[in-house]
Amino acid sequence: DADVTQTPRNRITKTGKRIMLECSQTKGHDRMYWYRQDPGLGLRLIYYSFDVKDINKGEISDGYSVSRQAQAKFSLSLESAIPNQTALYFCATSEFGTSGTQETQYFGPGTRLLVL
Amino acid sequence: AQTVTQSQPEMSVQEAETVTLSCTYDTSESDYYLFWYKQPPSRQMILVIRQEAYKQQNATENRFSVNFQKAAKSFSLKISDSQLGDAAMYFCAYRRGEIYGGSQGNLIFGKGTKLSVKP
Numbered sequence: 001d002a003d004v005t006q007t008p009r010n011r012i013t014k015t016g017k018r019i020m021l022e023c024s025q026t027k028g029h030d031r032m033y034w035y036r037q038d039p040g041l042g043l044r045l046i047y048y049s050f051d052v053k054d055i056n057k058g059e060i061s062d063g064y065s066v067s068r069q070a071q072a073k074f075s076l077s078l079e080s081a082i083p084n085q086t087a088l089y090f091c092a093t094s095e096f097g098t099s100g101t102q103e104t105q106y107f108g109p110g111t112r113l114l115v116l
Numbered sequence: 117a118q119t120v121t122q123s124q125p126e127m128s129v130q131e132a133e134t135v136t137l138s139c140t141y142d143t144s145e146s147d148y149y150l151f152w153y154k155q156p157p158s159r160q161m162i163l164v165i166r167q168e169a170y171k172q173q174n175a176t177e178n179r180f181s182v183n184f185q186k187a188a189k190s191f192s193l194k195i196s197d198s199q200l201g202d203a204a205m206y207f208c209a210y211r212r213g214e215i216y217g218g219s220q221g222n223l224i225f226g227k228g229t230k231l232s233v234k235p
Contacts, residue, residue, distance in 0.1 A: 040227060042226055090161060104163055
């Protein structure tokens with residue numbers, strides 16, 4: 001089974017709808033992240049969480065919110081979806097520490113979102 | 117703010133040959149980590165190789181190796197004996213060290229290089 005899972009894998013929604021993307025991990029990592037990938041722009045950070053009570057905005061948080069329901073679960077919500085939020089969304093996890101392996105982020109398979 | 121630049125939007129290599137992907141970064145920090153991720157058509161982000169800035173020795177993982185030039189802020193990826201399965205987007209990424217607090221742990225990505233492998 002995959003260590004980091006995302007649901008749904010693909011989603012089509014309409015402008016103005018509220019949607020939630022979910023991420024679960026079995027790696028036991030403290031830290032979780034949401035990224036957005038647009039063609040030609042690489043990945044950009046939306047939100048990140050270092051533990052259940054610690055949530056922080058990333059580079060492009062406007063129009064998004066998150067919830068860290070448990071150490072293993074981190075959800076991303078679009079309160080009122082708009083077409084320019086059409087993108088590929090990735091969840092990632094990492095373990096707190098200072099060794100090289102602990103600094104590595106492990107990614108889920110991604111959710112492709114289309115907002116019409 | 118830290119930035120990561122990949123100046124080659126696309127690269128092509130013949131199967132079994134060697135190819136080098138370029139990455140430069142800008143930072144004033146001394147403690148950081150650098151990564152190369154591979155994204156095949158399946159879109160999964162897969163870690164290829166990782167380098168700690170405090171280590172002078174270049175990281176290697178089988179056919180993948182890096183040329184880390186800290187003074188020049190350069191972090192290129194060399195793929196030897198290229199295989200068809202190496203065809204993918206490759207992303208270079210930077211992460212600041214823990215000593216800086218704040219947003220440590222977040223990856224800053226370059227825009228990627230699309231690698232094609234010709235049979």
